[in-house]
Amino acid sequence: MTENRTEQRAGHHAGPRRPATAVRTLSRARALPPWSLLAAGALTGALLGGGYGLARTPQYTATSYVVAVPTKGSDPASALGFAQAYGRVATQLAVLGDAQVWAGVPVRTLRRSVRTATSPDAPMVALTATSDRPEVAADMADAVSRALTAHAANTSDATQVTLRQFARATEPAEPSTASAAVTGLVGTGAGGLLGALALLVRPRRSGGERGRGGPAVPGPAPAADGRRQR
Numbered sequence: 280m281t282e283n284r285t286e287q288r289a290g291h292h293a294g295p296r297r298p299a300t301a302v303r304t305l306s307r308a309r310a311l312p313p314w315s316l317l318a319a320g321a322l323t324g325a326l327l328g329g330g331y332g333l334a335r336t337p338q339y340t341a342t343s344y345v346v347a348v349p350t351k352g353s354d355p356a357s358a359l360g361f362a363q364a365y366g367r368v369a370t371q372l373a374v375l376g377d378a379q380v381w382a383g384v385p386v387r388t389l390r391r392s393v394r395t396a397t398s399p400d401a402p403m404v405a406l407t408a409t410s411d412r413p414e415v416a417a418d419m420a421d422a423v424s425r426a427l428t429a430h431a432a433n434t435s436d437a438t439q440v441t442l443r444q445f446a447r448a449t450e451p452a453e454p455s456t457a458s459a460a461v462t463g464l465v466g467t468g469a470g471g472l473l474g475a476l477a478l479l480v481r482p483r484r485s486g487g488e489r490g491r492g493g494p495a496v497p498g499p500a501p502a503a504d505g506r507r508q509r
Contacts, residue, residue, distance in 0.1 A: 320474025321467050328466020337454035340409050341417040343424040344445040347402035347431075353439035361440040362402035365427060369395045369406060374426045382422035384415070392416075393423050403445060413450040420448035 347362035349355050368374060375389045382389060389408075396405040406427070408419035424444055431442035 317471055317474040317478065320470040320472070320477065322470070324466035324468070324470020324473070325463050326466070328469070329460075329463035331462050331466070336411050338409050338411055339413040339416045339451045340407060340455040341413070341420045341448035341451055342405055342407045343420040343448040345404050345406070345424050345428055345442045346445040347404070347440050348443055350435060350439045350441060357438075358402040358440050361431075361438055362404055363397050365431060365442060366395045366397035366404045368430075369393075369404065369423060369427050374423065374430055377429065378419075378422040378426035380422075381425055382415075382419045384419060389419060389423065393419060404442075406448075408448070409455070413452070417448040417450045424448075 345365075347358040347365065349358045370390060370393055372386065375386045375393075378389055379386050392410060393406060393408045396407070397403070404427070406420050406423045408416045408423070410416040410419065424447075428442045428444060431438070431440065435441045
């Protein structure tokens with residue numbers, strides 16, 4: 280009776296045992312070679328990245344340029360300041376409302392697809408349009424450029440600055456988005472990095488699993504203090 284109670288108490292204090300499935304999963308994870316996590320992460324990343332590149336619709340980008348020119352008798356330095364101002368108003372409704380007629384797309388599409396850029400050193404405005412069709416991208420960039428030039432001409436008496444088209448947009452021959460090969464390489468790198476992180480947090484083998492020897496034998500006890508022996 281005493282031995283049974285002792286065993287019951289020992290089992291009670293031992294705590295809940297791990298499920299057999301969890302134990303087998305941990306054992307398999309510990310048994311995997313280190314390079315397997317890196318290979319699995321890199322392969323998964325390559326498949327996901329390449330699949331994303333194939334499933335995504337390619338986008339094309341076209342850019343048109345206009346330059347600010349001071350009128351006769353005005354300060355040439357003012358053209359640079361007005362170029363910055365026209366770059367900010369190019370995507371406003373007053374300009375895009377006229378551009379939609381030539382572009383053949385609604386204003387909301389122009390507002391979503393057209394971006395402007397200016398230079399601090401040159402009185403030039405770059406109008407860039409993006410679309411899934413190269414001809415539409417070029418048409419949108421040229422349409423906004425034309426509308427902005429007309430808007431500047433209507434206010435040239437007050438600003439003493441006009442806009443002239445510097446370069447028309449051309450239809451892009453290749454998409455501006457990354458190809459499936461590039462996205463696959465990016466996915467491979469990201470997957471390999473995640474595999475390396477998983478390798479760092481992977482459960483390690485315990486001492487008993489590395490060497491299936493008998494129970495550890497405690498070493499000799501340290502010598503007692505000489506003063507205590509006395």
